[in-house]
Amino acid sequence: MRKLTTSGINLILVCALFMPIGCTINxxxxxxxxxxxxxxxxxxxxxxxxxxxxxxxxxxxxxxxxxxxxxxxxxxxxxxxxxxxxxxxxxxxxxxxxxxxxxxxxxxxxxxxxxxxxxxxxxxxxxxxxxxxxxxxxxxxxxxxxxxxxxxxxxxxxxxxxxxxxxxxxxNELSISDVNKLPHSVKGYELYSWSEDGTWRFTLITGTNRNKTLDEIVAGENVISESGWVNVRMTGLEATKEVLSKLPQEEFVIWIDVLREQTEQTDIKIQLPPGQTVNDIKEYTLQCGLDLHIEEP
Structure with missing residues (x-):
């Protein structure tokens, strides 16, 4: 065992005497x-x-x-x-x-x-x-x-x-693979879809009482929260299924077919994909135990 030297003892005594002014706890x-x-x-x-x-x-x-x-x-x-x-x-x-x-x-x-x-x-x-x-x-x-x-x-x-x-x-941020489940939302979730450059893209966003803007849906910051706001964009059917699989069972999801009060000048149009893709997602949400509703005109 290493012995404490005299100089070491002196240092301890100095600290004990002058702790209020110099040897405070680190x-x-x-x-x-x-x-x-x-x-x-x-x-x-x-x-x-x-x-x-x-x-x-x-x-x-x-x-x-x-x-x-x-x-x-x-x-x-x-x-x-x-x-x-x-x-x-x-x-x-x-x-x-x-x-x-x-x-x-x-x-x-x-x-x-x-x-x-x-x-x-x-x-x-x-x-x-x-x-x-x-x-x-x-x-x-x-x-x-x-x-x-x-x-x-x-x-x-x-x-x-x-x-x-x-x-x-x-x-810095979470990816969808980092979470076991997305949080429950009192107002459910909103699902949007649009075609861009020949590819179908989707956004899942926390439900609110207000109308979402097109920019918020297609270009807003991706946010994946474990207890609050979610706004995540997906490309293609399989990526969309992965995100939907993270929702709690019986979660309400409304798939919105058209964006009301759109003011942005753009070629992007919120709409449903072809029937087969819609049916695939409907069937998958049923398997996941989700309460999917499709808002159609």
Whole structure:
């Protein structure tokens, strides 16, 4: 066993004597973490604070993070960390948190409960209403939607992304092969198809109450989420089947035959493919247990 030298003992004594001014505990290796505030400062008071003390321990540490998706800002957590978030007591006006790197605050936000009727112009993490698979939380902009957020997006801060990248936790985006199942959508999914350069192309997108634009359907950013928004384009029948196979059983899918209120000047026309392709997809969705409806004029 290696013995501690006199010089080593002296160094320890110096650190013990002067720790308040020089030999503080090294937090350089902590990396990305999310902390509650030490005094449970209300979100409405955070902007006015010149200094905010962090809680003693993070509510989410780097070891709790399985992956961080830089595109969607979804954080896949260990089961114990997800249970910790689920168990937080969050009032309807939110509970403040700080996103940090090595205990240095980068930006702040608030945990929010989805049952709240109070809007919030800030970064939020919505508390899950129940246990779910996968164990994912998301850093969202605004509550109840991003239209309530007016500031700059702080989530792509280089220090945060570099910390996650160095820890091997950062992914830039998901591909369809990366997920076992796409998330359930309360309003189902919308399927669009069109012919381009002699090839049939398809888009599956999360259902909403609003009409989609042609650009959003045929040229928007591909987004594959494990808990939220999905917008994925496919080329050909087999690729479309692969994506449809990732939908939960009994998921509602509406195949839209014509795009209403199209304003873009283009040769692309949303329409159904030939009958055989339509029948192939109808049969496949039946095998997958999906609730497919075709909207025809």
């Amino acid at each position: 937090t350089k290796d902590e990396g990305f973490a999310i902390y509650l505030t030490k005094d449970d400062i209300h979100p409405a008071q955070m902007e006015a604070m010149s200094h905010v003390k962090l809680a003693d321990q993070p509510v989410v540490s780097m070891k709790d993070v399985i992956t961080y998706n830089a595109q969607t800002h979804e954080i896949k957590l260990t089961a114990s960390a997800f249970e910790r978030i689920y168990g937080l007591d969050v009032p309807v006006r939110g509970k403040s948190f700080m996103v940090c790197v090595d205990k240095k605050p980068i930006y702040w936000g608030a945990f929010w409960t989805p049952i709240s009727s109070i809007s919030f112009d800030g970064v939020t993490i919505w508390i899950p209403l129940g246990f779910q698979e996968p164990n994912v939380i998301t850093l969202e902009l605004g509550y109840p939607s991003s239209t309530f957020y007016a500031g700059e997006d702080p989530r792509n801060n280089p220090e945060i992304l570099n910390s996650l990248r160095e820890a091997g936790k950062l992914i």
